[in-house]
Amino acid sequence: MKNTLRQLFHSGKFVAGFVIFVAILLTVFIYPLVNPGDPLEMIGVGTFARPGTYVSLYDAVRTDTQTLRLSEADDNRIAKALSAEDRVAMVEWFTTMGIDVSDLDIDDTDALLDLWNANYDPSIKPQGMTMAKRNYYKRLNNSLQEIRAADEIILAEPDEESGALVKSDTISKTDYVNVSQVANVKNLPLGTDNFGRDVLKELVSAAGTSIVIGLIAGTVATLIGLSLGLLSGYLGGFADDFIMFVTNVFTVIPSFVLLILISYSIGQEQRGAAVVAVVIGLTSWTWTCRSVRSQVISLRNRDHVNLSKLSGHSMIRIVLTDILPYIASYVVMAFILQVSTGILSEAQLSLLGLGPKTTETATLGLMMNWAMLYSAHTNGSWWAYFPVILTITLISFSLNLMNTGMDQVFNPTLRD
């Protein structure tokens, strides 16, 4: 046992898979401690807030200000204010003016502005340019000048008695606040989803739930597959024929179809995460059963098993002491694969609208399903679906790596 473990940890693939999986597990356990709270709390109003750090404007205004003179501040403002279309339009203007723009970098705000200030004149009316377009250029020019102007923003509050606005403060362009002094700062590294939930928090909790679903599905499938495989392989004869018949039927009928049918027939109300996990387990035991059976058949007539039989040991004892230890590695490998298929099956079911019906927990499949229903993929909200795909892939990749590593340790012909 100890030796096997040592061998396993000599396999690069196993170690890589193990490290990734443990890292995911640790995140699932530790992140909620660092960032406590309900993962499904809808903190955002509206859908799909971008990833980033959110500072309360209200609090920021009331936080003590410091004066910083940052020379590039104006440029940054302008760079932020100039949209990609504006930049293209500016270049268009230059070309109509007959200026060579071949070595102008469109993202170089400084160069663009220099050229603009030198060449733009609102009184010029280039040939063929519509009135609307000319007005657009005027507006663009004005807004650029405004950003440069040193106006202060005046804050006013309504007077409690008269209702008239009273100036309370001014904010100049050189006023800055220290973010750490602002009362309410929210870090949303992965933004919010369609319900306004913190995606990262939800993702961590969903990964946890999905792993549990995978573990339940894997346990159910392995228990059924192992016991049927043991019975079939050890007893042989009619029991073997019958069990293999059932196994073959359920290998050929796609488990995905069965999964859909069973999930559907259970009905929405009963379909919690645990139920879905059990259903997945119930439809995916055939692989384990097959491989356990063939292992048992090759063990059945080994000397030590025969010796045990001759010694009059009971079948249960023979199976437990003379057969199970020899197939343990295969069973563990099959279990690992079942866990990863379980996680994937849940995600696929959820995308079909047959996933767990629950509002209390998130699963990776449900997150994916909601992101798709709210067209996150077509409106550019990558943070709502990409981390989910990546998490599913990484969990399943790490489990499969471990499995491959084990395969190489236990089947030496595959060794490099």
Place this chain on the structure above:
Amino acid sequence: MGNVMLEVRDLKTKYVTRFHEDVYAVDGVSFAIEEGKSLGIAGESGCGKSTLALSMMGYYFPPLHYISGDIIIDGRNISGMKPDDVRKTILGSEIAYIPQAAMNALNPTQKIIRFMEDVIRAHDPKADKKEIRERAEARFAELGLPKEVLDKHAVELSGGMKQRTVIAVSTILNPKVLIADEPSSALDVTSQKMVIKMMRELMEKGYIKAMLFITHELPLLYNVTDDIMVMYAGQIVERGTAKEMVFDPMHPYSYGLMNSILVPEEGTRGNKLTAIPGTPPNLKRPPKGCRFAERCKYAKPECFYTAPPQKPFDDGRMYRCLMGLDQLKEVYSHE
């Protein structure tokens, strides 16, 4: 003295393990076989006899590596040749090999005739399909194999038939030297006999000029080959005629080996059966002195640090021991 067909001079090869350790599996082997003669190689498993067979082909792929020495087939030294030239002009046509596990030696999804075509065309790319078939059928008929076998897949043949097919395919190009590595060990007695008969026929008809027969079954060698060579830990410890080796072994190891088996001959019935205690040395770090010293009943202190040379006698016999012939005879007489 006939023409020397195969001569091996001080051949050294090694295995490189996964952990980059060298295992000196064949360490300075020299011998020769004359035309029309057969030589048997015997030894415990792991003594390097199979490795010697592979090393003699002059064609190495990992983990086996060539170190030094000469392999001369009918006057032609192949040890310095490029691997691709060896493949084209030597393998199959000059020297042929029958592998240890002939059961799995044939590609399961290929018909025997297709494989025969591949073998012949590897040396004569322009060979005609019809001619190849005629040639194969003629050879099969001559060796008493049904020609239907040619159109079957390996999986459809029985074990004995597979082995005989392998021999027929290996010798289709009339190689000068045939190396057979345990060709009959996995077979039942009847098939074993047929295989031996077939190899004898090949020799008698002159399709092969010399044969090297490797086995751990000494009684078999006594019946099949002219000479016997005993290997221990990558080296030859003794060589002599079959009769001499079985009834009058000289080297302490051969002596022990012969006493540990039953030879079905008159007079051996009453002999004591003894096993040689101990295990062969680790070839990653071969001992400095005699390799057998640790297990040798008669070892003297100098045996542990002086490596004995290969000593030839005038009558073609040779052995590798520090003790003289008379000394050994003297020692054995006290047994």
Place this chain on the structure above:
Amino acid sequence: MKGYRKYFGKKIIWFLITFVIAVILNFFLPRLMPADPVAAITGKMASGMTDASAVQEIYKRYEEEFGTNKPMWQQFLLFCKNAIRGDFGTSFSQYPRKVSDIIGSAIGWTIALQLPAIIVGWLLGNILGALAAYLRKGWDKVLMPVSLFMSNVPAFGMAVILLVVFGVNLKWFPIAGGYNFDMIPNLSWNFIKSVISHYQLPFWSIVLVSIGGQAVGMRSMSIYELNADYVKYARFLGIKDSKIVGYVFRNAMLPQITGLALSIGTMIGGALVAEIIFSYPGLGSTMYSAVTAADYPLISATTLIITVMVLLVTFLLDIVYGFIDPRVKAAQFD
């Protein structure tokens, strides 16, 4: 020859039994659902009606039409009788369209999408796996982990990524449907062009996902075969390495056919979900809308058709494999 017939006979009987079990499961499981779809459809039809007896009348009429007033076993016999004629009843959600009609218009899309995609994925995967096994070292070090990683990207994930990268961002291909929504299916060049460009993203997402798994399997099969005794023997007979590699890959590839037969069910599951992502007008999308609308005649017919397709493919692959791999021939036909 007798061996062949026995082999086929056994296979056919076996597949027929599986088929019957599949039909039974497909019929009964969706009907175990607690909701009453007839009530739902009556509610939809009778919305705005105030006369309770008129509503009752409508309910009765639909019950009759869908046969839900009869006992389950009678419904089943009726279902079988009609199914043989290709009639799977009327859809609840797309009333009064016939289920067979809906499926008829979807099945072609699914077959045209998935069959070539799975075959191409299988071929490419096998070639890559064989290369990885043969070249080893550098190639293997890169190809292996990449293939393993790729094979773990779920089909829908690959679909979404391709859709976003090549559809939304690069705008190379359209992102939804089987053809331009403003077109009416016909045989014009424009329509075919539209179909082809809509085909690309769903096709490649299925191909990319199946490549990885096949490559990993083929690699280990090839490594196993490369170490086989016949390789060593053929080398010592002077046969060229390129020829021997041919033997090895043939031998490694043949069992991959069974591998395909065994995994086709799983692959189709993933591919159907990929269809949903692209709103491809195939069976996956049909099933999705059937599930959302609790339309069980449509669900059971769709799943039945998918099962039958998988059964047929598995059966064909089994037969083909039995013919071309002499190892199976020797084991099965005598």
